[in-house]
Amino acid sequence: MAKLLEKKSTEQSSGVIEHRAINPSGRLGSLYDGFRDILIGEINSKCRHQWQKSFESIKCELITGTVDSNFNLLKCIGIQSEIRLSLLLNTMKRSGIADVLNYPHRIDHYTRFLYYSWALGKSEYLETELSVLDNIDIWDPELNVTHIITSITFGIDLVIVLQLPPEDVIIKKIDNLLEKIRDEVRIDRHRILRLTSDDNDLLGNLARIKIYSNAPSLRNLTSVVDIFREIDVIKQCRRIRFPLNYTLRLVTMLDPQESETSLKSLYPLHAKKAEKFRPLSSSLNNRIEQNPLELRNSITYAETFLNENIPNLFDEHLADQLYKARTELSNIKDESKRNIQRLAKLVVDFRSGAEKTCEIDQMLLGNFQQVLKAGLNQLTQTLTQLEKKEHLITNLQQQHFDYMNEAENNIDQNDGLKTVEHKLLRSNQHKLFPCSNDTLNENNSSKLADLRQISEKHQSNSTLSLTCVDFSNCSFRPDEMVALPSNNIDYSENHTNQNVSSLDSIPQSPPTVPLSASPLVSNDETINILLLGETGVGKSTFINAFANYLIFQSLEQAESNEPIVVIPISFIMTTGENFEERTVKFGEIDSYNNENFNTVGQSVTQHCKSYTFDLKRSDNNRRRKLRIIDTPGFGDTRGVDQDERNMEYILQYMNNLTYLHAICFLLKPNSSRLNIFFRTCFMQLFSFLAPTAQRNIIFCFTNARSTFYTPGNTAPLLKTMLASLSTNNISFKQENTFCFDSESFRYLVALRNEIEFIDE
Structure with a gap:
């Protein structure tokens, strides 16, 4: 260490710095900004230079990863401290092996780094030619030139990142193999690495491999054997040279400082920047x-x-x-x-x-x-x-438990244990609910073993479903681990008529809003339809499309006119042969406060808003209007609390209506699961409305072209959810189900954004 510090001190005092060639574009005579550690240009040079073959041994190190925040990989592979700092502070662009700072995956004790460095030789100015001012073109004094490259070492710099599988036996074998590779590479710089078929099979267990190098041909390889085979090819072709290290000389040191031909004497403005340069101390x-x-x-x-x-x-x-x-x-x-x-x-x-x-x-x-x-x-x-929590849920699943948190059943701080039991059991009569939280799990680890006993009993009773309820993020705090229902449970095969407590103790629903069960409306009456659906399902797009269907008689007519946009719209469309993504916008987005396009996953529509459309008069001259009420979507990324708030806004808005004629639920076909709040939405809605509301439900499936205008895989999920409700009067049949696609409207908007389409 003393020798290293002494060398650095000598280099700095002599105006010479050795830097790793992070930017590979450097040439002899390249100008360097030492303030920011960047190359800033080249000069024409007539200086003589020479080539020196390298006889340095190959460097090869095996480094074990860690989650320690102090882990400094760049230091482990010998990158100089000033360069490391510039890379971390982003004054220098990361490329070559330094691009490992951008490694996009987790680094932990399963990660290994195999570092390899080989020097071919050095190209440098002749020492007698360092009086170079009369042999070069002088640079612009406005540039922050502090140094000039006077020597370049060429070779290969390489970091292989390997992610090992989390299996101790295999890890030990792979580590032994990597150590063997490291030792073989170090011994003979001309030896070609050869692996057995067993070695290759062992490396096939790697979860991931990523290469960072100054040699472009190495970067996309995914096999250790292929990497060292390509290294051998590069070594054999001596004309292929990749910068490995730069020697930087302070420009004021290019000529004797006191001579009349020195930079300071001839070009004082050019020398001014270099004279100010001051490297940081090591500490x-x-x-x-x-x-x-x-x-x-x-x-x-x-x-x-x-x-x-x-x-x-x-x-x-x-x-x-x-x-x-x-x-x-x-x-x-x-x-x-x-x-x-x-x-x-x-x-x-x-x-x-x-x-x-x-x-x-x-x-x-x-x-x-x-x-x-x-x-x-x-x-x-x-x-x-x-x-x-991840470990807990995984463990529960292995014991055949489902997992549920309190938010999925609207449990709050005012609920007692009996109310919690009612909420859990009202639609799940054949379920057992072990209840706990993080504190109870940590302080009563022995009681977690009881879950295994319950699980074993479950094996003999397929009618009983097990769901562990987690109250860790709820103000309701059970005093101890409990299993609900609290009455004695028969785990035998005859466990099919379990008594469930009455729900009479649950507070009554708020006043209902009448919902017309008749399809007929009076003369000049407005038809009110509430639009509900998950965030991103396309409620606003549907309203825009509906407005255009009313105005234009054909697609050709719509193409030749400005599309009707009652709600500002923004979506991403893939175009061109290279599948470029473009953001398509239409409507006065900035002038509306009800739409938020800035946060992915949050509902674009922020509050309930009505859109009224004039319908054509019928034969008996009735004039009708259709009012569609757009609502914030549920499934918001801000969480269930936001969904609850949105539902409160919707119910408050509905309370101002005299009549609500229909409720339209928008869904996507082929969903793998329904949003957890979807069922809660139904329950809250029908506790608020009159019983007749159940006969005026419409189900609409958007983006249905991909499923040939059918509900797709969402249909059985919806049927199961409806069957789980306490009421069985909600119909899901062809007569109240509609499938459509608003692609034609998006097409019209895309045309106005100058996106070209090819007729096929």
């Missing part, structure tokens, strides 16, 4: 580097955890917790970006000669950093809770 560089390094590692861990480690079932059961975690992560990323921008400016200013040490220290120790660290700690706690 200061390391202190600064630690900040963006820890931020980057923590953010990357959180992103990959949420994107890769969370099963799909979490979106159904833990939407609120996921939304909270993703919101926390988004806030931290924004704060981190501002933090890095401020640090980068201070570092550039320091390298430019300004005294910024105190400001840097203040920033690294200030309140902003404390807030950022507190946010990271909170996010870590949230992710830890999610990870525990």
Whole structure:
């Protein structure tokens, strides 16, 4: 270590710096901005240079990954400290092996890094030619030129990222093989790596392999054997050269400083930038580097955890917790970006000669950093809770339990245990509900074993369904683990007539709004239809399409006129041979406060809004209007609480209507599951309306062209859900079911956005 520090000190004092060739476009004579660590151009040079063959041994290291926020891979593979800092502060573009900072997957103790470096040789200016000012074209003094490349080492730089399977026996075997590969590569620089068929089979267990290199031909390979075979090809073809390292010389050191031909004497403006250049001390560089390094590692861990480690079932059961975690992560990323921008400016200013040490220290120790660290700690706690929940749900599923959280049954803080039991059992008479929360799970781990006994009893009774209810995120707190119903349960085969407590104790429904059961309406009357559906199902698009159907008699007529847009619209369309995505917009989006197009997964429609259409007069000269009431979609990414609020808004809006003639539910065909709030929506709606409402339900399926205008796989899901309701008067038949597609309207809007279509 002492020798390394001594070498660096000598290099800095002599104006010479050795840098890894992150940007491969450098040439002898390339100009370099040492303030930001970037290449900024080339100069014409007549200087002589020479080639020196390298006799350095091959470097090959095997590095084990970790989730530690201090893990510094760039340091492990020998990238210089100033370069590492510039890469972390984004003043230098990441390419070649440095692109490993953008590795999009989780790094943990199952991750291995195989680093390989081989030097072919060096091209450098002759030492006697370093008085170069009379042999080069002088550069623009406005450029931040501090250094010039006087030597380039060519070779191969390579990082192989390998993700091992989570199986201890296989991990040990793969590690042994990787160590064998490392040792063989180190021994003989000319030896071709050869693996046995058993070795190849073992490497076939790798979950993932990704290559980062200065050699483009290596980057897309996915086999260790292919990688080293291609390395051998590159070695044999000596004309193929990839920059490995740059030697940078301070431009004021190109000629004797006191001579009349020095840069300072001949071109004082050009020398001014280089004279200001000041590298960071090792201690200061390391202190600064630690900040963006820890931020980057923590953010990357959180992103990959949420994107890769969370099963799909979490979106159904833990939407609120996921939304909270993703919101926390988004806030931290924004704060981190501002933090890095401020640090980068201070570092550039320091390298430019300004005294910024105190400001840097203040920033690294200030309140902003404390807030950022507190946010990271909170996010870590949230992710830890999610990870525990993942293990719990997986364990329950292995024991044949379904999982449910309190939000799926509208349980709140005012509910007692009996009310909770009623809510759970009112439509699930043949289910058993073990109830607990995170605190009870942690403090009463022995009682979790009781679940196994229940599971074993379940094996002999196929009519009994088991669902574990989680109250961890609810203000209702059971005092101990309980199983509902609380009455004695017969687990025998005859368990088919289980007594369920009466629901009389549940509060009565609010006043109902009359719903006309007759298809006839009086003269000049307005027909009110409520439109309900999941977020993104296409309610607003349907209303727009409906308006155009009323105005235009044919598609040709609509094509030659401006489309009618009663609700602003925005959607993505794929066009062209390269499948480019374009955002199609139409309508005065900025002037409306009821539509939000900025947040994916949230309902575009924010509040209930009516759209009235004049219908044609009938033969008896009746004039009718149709009022379609657009509503916020349920299944909002903000969670079940937002769905509940939206439902309250809808019921309040309905309460202002004298009559509601029909309710139209919009659904997508071929859904794999119905949104968990869909059933709750039905129950709340019909507790609010008169019983006759059940005869005026319409089911509409959007985007139905893909299912040949049928309900597709959604039909059996809907039938099952309707059958589970306490009422059996809701019809789902051909007479009240309609399938359509609003593609023609999207086509009209796309035409107005100058998207071209090919007639086929």
